[in-house]
Amino acid sequence: MEETIMPSKCKALIIGGSAGSLDVLLEIFPLLSDEIDFPIILVTHRKSGNDALLSDLLRSRTKLKVNEAEEKDKIQPGNVYIAPADYHLLIEENETFSLDYSEKVNYSRPSIDVTFHSAAEVFKDKLVCILLSGSNADGVAGLKTVKSSGGLVVIQNPKTAVMPYMPQQAANEIEGGIILNANEMAEFINKLYSYKTS
Amino acid sequence: MLLSDVLETHGYDFLEYSHASIKRRIIRLYALDNFVSFAEFRYTVKTDKQYFKRFLEEITVNVTEMFRDPNFYKALRNDVLPVLGTYPFIRIWVAGCSTGEEAYSLAIVLKELNLLQKSLIYATDINPSVLEKAKKGIFPLNYLKGYSENYVQSGGAKDFSSYYTANYSLAKFDETLNSKMIFSTHNLVSDHSFNEFQLILCRNVLIYFDKDLQHKVFQLFDNSLEKLGYLALGSKESLDFWSRAKEYRRLKTEKIWRKL
Ligand SMILES: C[S@@+](CC[C@H](N)C(=O)[O-])C[C@H]1O[C@@H](n2cnc3c(N)ncnc32)[C@H](O)[C@@H]1O
Numbered sequence: 029m030e031e032t033i034m035p036s037k038c039k040a041l042i043i044g045g046s047a048g049s050l051d052v053l054l055e056i057f058p059l060l061s062d063e064i065d066f067p068i069i070l071v072t073h074r075k076s077g078n079d080a081l082l083s084d085l086l087r088s089r090t091k092l093k094v095n096e097a098e099e100k101d102k103i104q105p106g107n108v109y110i111a112p113a114d115y116h117l118l119i120e121e122n123e124t125f126s127l128d129y130s131e132k133v134n135y136s137r138p139s140i141d142v143t144f145h146s147a148a149e150v151f152k153d154k155l156v157c158i159l160l161s162g163s164n165a166d167g168v169a170g171l172k173t174v175k176s177s178g179g180l181v182v183i184q185n186p187k188t189a190v191m192p193y194m195p196q197q198a199a200n201e202i203e204g205g206i207i208l209n210a211n212e213m214a215e216f217i218n219k220l221y222s223y224k225t226s
Numbered sequence: 227m228l229l230s231d232v233l234e235t236h237g238y239d240f241l242e243y244s245h246a247s248i249k250r251r252i253i254r255l256y257a258l259d260n261f262v263s264f265a266e267f268r269y270t271v272k273t274d275k276q277y278f279k280r281f282l283e284e285i286t287v288n289v290t291e292m293f294r295d296p297n298f299y300k301a302l303r304n305d306v307l308p309v310l311g312t313y314p315f316i317r318i319w320v321a322g323c324s325t326g327e328e329a330y331s332l333a334i335v336l337k338e339l340n341l342l343q344k345s346l347i348y349a350t351d352i353n354p355s356v357l358e359k360a361k362k363g364i365f366p367l368n369y370l371k372g373y374s375e376n377y378v379q380s381g382g383a384k385d386f387s388s389y390y391t392a393n394y395s396l397a398k399f400d401e402t403l404n405s406k407m408i409f410s411t412h413n414l415v416s417d418h419s420f421n422e423f424q425l426i427l428c429r430n431v432l433i434y435f436d437k438d439l440q441h442k443v444f445q446l447f448d449n450s451l452e453k454l455g456y457l458a459l460g461s462k463e464s465l466d467f468w469s470r471a472k473e474y475r476r477l478k479t480e481k482i483w484r485k486l
Pocket residue numbers: 129286287288289290291294321322323324325328350351352353356412413414415428429430431434460
């Protein structure tokens with residue numbers, strides 16, 4: 029990895045993934061530093077009813093606090109939030125969550141695009157978004173918005189993705205995205221400086 | 227801005243809705259209807275009554291399902307309705323009923339418990355066009371397979387298809403079900419309590435409201451709920467941070483509270 033791509037501040041990290049992304053998350057989580065001091069928000073496509081399962085899997089692999097994102101929760105640094113199944117996850121100006129049970133977007137609810145768009149408006153250039161493996165294009169349009177708001181865009185190397193379609197679309201459509209192999213992700217996340225008001 | 231216009235000219239108050247979601251709805255509609263500028267959009271919303279009807283329809287999120295969250299209906303069937311069944315008469319309010327799928331699901335459970343004939347379901351919503359649909363009880367046939375699976379998971383043991391007649395792409399639900407329903411517009415933000423109920427369902431509506439507005443609506447429900455009545459919220463909603471939550475006891479795992 030080149031040092032020059034490192035951002036100077038991260039107020040929130042959002043990871044989006046679909047089919048094939050769970051393996052990557054399970055690989056990343058045990059390697060995450062306990063000192064991470066920005067929130068990590070996960071938006072993944074999955075069947076409803078499996079909410080507790082994903083939280084449990086991740087909780088057993090990290091010291092960071094892992095919880096399902098709850099309506100009106102204040103987004104806290106050093107916490108991991110999982111978008112609940114069957115709701116879109118939005119971020120308010122005052123850095124709290126809103127849930128939204130509206131139409132599916134890209135056949136998905138939660139939709140990665142919806143959260144990326146919403147977070148880009150709030151965190152602007154202090155947002156980092158990662159798009160992992162998946163077999164549809166949800167997340168790609170959102171990443172474009174993140175990029176144009178000055179945020180940092182990271183795409184899983186399609187060659188290391190179980191389902192390369194989603195990261196490949198992102199890589200094709202977004203200029204200046206950082207492409208990382210699955211096994212480089214954790215180190216990258218640990219190196220993200222947190223944003224500190226000086 | 228736009229929402230203050232809406233309040234002033236049309237009397238609908240969306241100012242205390244969660245910003246991120248209402249903003250997303252507005253921008254979505256603006257893009258969908260190809261306005262040349264936001265100013266023109268705003269002007270049309272303000273001055274064109276016909277367009278405002280569309281605005282109201284599109285700005286509210288009307289997505290719903292039958293027997294959504296099967297475990298919730300299981301709890302109604304096993305724990306809540308049998309208790310209400312001991313009363314001579316059951317009054318239920320479905321607030322934010324959208325196109326009615328929830329009210330019809332409830333009516334089916336009541337029917338199976340032999341309680342429908344002594345029940346009355348008041349189904350209300352802010353959006354008049356969804357109520358028109360709800361009255362008809364006609365839903366797209368292609369959703370029925372999923373609904374039927376939900377029904378079975380919720381503890382329903384009958385043949386789900388016995389509740390409707392299929393006609394081309396539509397399913398029309400049995401009229402005994404909606405004979406016990408009263409549909410009416412009611413705005414949770416500005417309208418008052420209109421009756422006393424033993425059960426109030428308000429699911430997936432409060433997620434669109436900010437905390438203060440949620441608390442006002444809890445007060446409205448409290449005014450509309452008999453002692454020992456039940457209040458049911460959506461799976462991601464909670465009474466917990468309301469100042470009077472202590473006057474309610476939650477039923478085990480579901481988002482159902484009983485007024486003490
Ligand atoms: C997502 S739907 C929920 C439908 C159903 N209760 C369910 O859980 O499936 C939300 C409904 O709340 C209604 N609503 C929004 N604001 C309202 C208000 N101020 N008063 C009454 N209903 C409102 C909308 O029109 C919409 O039909």
